[in-house]
Amino acid sequence: MLESLGLDPVEERVYRFLVTTAEADITDLIGNLAIDAETAETVLVSMRVRGLIRTVSPGRRRFAAVAPDIVLGSQLLRHQQALDWARREVERLSEEYRDNARRRDAGLLVEVLPNRVALREQLDHLQDNARHEVLYFCRGRATVMPAEENDAEPAALRRGVDYRVIYERPLLKEPGMQANVAYGVKLGEQARAVPSLPVRLTVVDREIAVLPLVQETGISEPTAALVRGGQLLEALMALFESYWERATPLRITEGGDLTEGMTPCPLGPDDLYLLSLLVAGVPDKSIATQLGIGQRTVQRRVANIVELAGAQTRTQLAWRAATERWL
Known part of the structure; x- marks a missing residue:
C-alpha cells in the first residue's frame, strides 16, 4: 500500500512492525517477520538513511519508526x-x-450534438468546468435548458466565473423570468437586454461555443454545433460583443426588482468633463494646467469621482463610465 511513497513490500512490513512495537532490534525483525539476517540488516540501513527509522539504543542497536505524519x-x-x-x-x-x-483536420473544429439530451449534458458540463467566463444569448421559448433550470450558473458564479448574458425582451415577460434574472444579477451576473437575438449561443472561456443548427418549429430534436477554436469561434465572440455593446443593462432597484436602463449618472457636468479627460488618457498634470487647478486638487477630485461611481480604481471607473454610457 505504501509503494507509491517509495517503500518496497519488505520495508513496509518492517515499518508497520516498528510502528506497532514502538522499538525493536534485528532479532525481533527476524523472529516476527520471517526474514533472514542479511535482508533485515540491508532494510534497516536503507530505512535509517532515508529517515524512516531512528536508532534509540545505539549500543544495543534498537530502532524505532519516525512518526508517519x-x-x-x-x-x-x-x-x-x-x-x-x-x-x-x-x-x-x-x-x-x-x-x-x-x-x-478542420472537421475536428465542429462536433454535432444530435439531440436534446446530448445538448443539455454538454451545457451542464461546460459550465461545471468553466474557469473564467461564460457568454450567453438567451432567447425565449427554450427547448433544452430554460433559464430557471440552469443550476450550473449559480455554482459557477459562486466560484468566481464571470457571466455576461443578453436576454431578449419578450423572454423577460414570461412568468417568473424577471425574478430568475434578478437572482442571477444579485449573484454577480452581468445582464443586458435587446429586442431580439439572431441565435441561441453559449461561449465558455473563449475556447468553446455551443450553437444550435436548426431552430425551425416542429423539429422534435434540436441539434447543435460544438465549436472549438478557429475563426468560426472568433466570429461568434465578435457577434456577441457587437450585441453586448448595443444592449441595455439590467439592474436591481433598491426594492429588489429588475429594471432595464442605465444607472443614473451620479456626476455633475464638471466631474463628467474631468472624467472625459481621464478616459482620453490625459495625465493629471496636464488636466491641472487645463483646468487651472493644482495637481493634488485633480487627484482629490478623481478620488471623489471614483467613490461616487462605486468603483475601486481608475480602471474600474473608466469601465463603469463606458458600460453605463455616462460619456
Whole structure:
C-alpha cells in the first residue's frame, strides 16, 4: 500500500512492525517477520538513511519508526505536488495536441450534438468546468435548458466565473423570468437586454461555443454545433460583443426588482468633463494646467469621482463610465 511513497513490500512490513512495537532490534525483525539476517540488516540501513527509522539504543542497536505524519506526510505532499505538475503538463500537451490536430483536420473544429439530451449534458458540463467566463444569448421559448433550470450558473458564479448574458425582451415577460434574472444579477451576473437575438449561443472561456443548427418549429430534436477554436469561434465572440455593446443593462432597484436602463449618472457636468479627460488618457498634470487647478486638487477630485461611481480604481471607473454610457 505504501509503494507509491517509495517503500518496497519488505520495508513496509518492517515499518508497520516498528510502528506497532514502538522499538525493536534485528532479532525481533527476524523472529516476527520471517526474514533472514542479511535482508533485515540491508532494510534497516536503507530505512535509517532515508529517515524512516531512528536508532534509540545505539549500543544495543534498537530502532524505532519516525512518526508517519512527519516522514511519510512530507513525501506524500511532494508526491501530490509532482502529480499536480504532471496533470497540468498533460493538460497543456493535450490542448497542444488538439490544436495541432484541428489545424490538420478542420472537421475536428465542429462536433454535432444530435439531440436534446446530448445538448443539455454538454451545457451542464461546460459550465461545471468553466474557469473564467461564460457568454450567453438567451432567447425565449427554450427547448433544452430554460433559464430557471440552469443550476450550473449559480455554482459557477459562486466560484468566481464571470457571466455576461443578453436576454431578449419578450423572454423577460414570461412568468417568473424577471425574478430568475434578478437572482442571477444579485449573484454577480452581468445582464443586458435587446429586442431580439439572431441565435441561441453559449461561449465558455473563449475556447468553446455551443450553437444550435436548426431552430425551425416542429423539429422534435434540436441539434447543435460544438465549436472549438478557429475563426468560426472568433466570429461568434465578435457577434456577441457587437450585441453586448448595443444592449441595455439590467439592474436591481433598491426594492429588489429588475429594471432595464442605465444607472443614473451620479456626476455633475464638471466631474463628467474631468472624467472625459481621464478616459482620453490625459495625465493629471496636464488636466491641472487645463483646468487651472493644482495637481493634488485633480487627484482629490478623481478620488471623489471614483467613490461616487462605486468603483475601486481608475480602471474600474473608466469601465463603469463606458458600460453605463455616462460619456
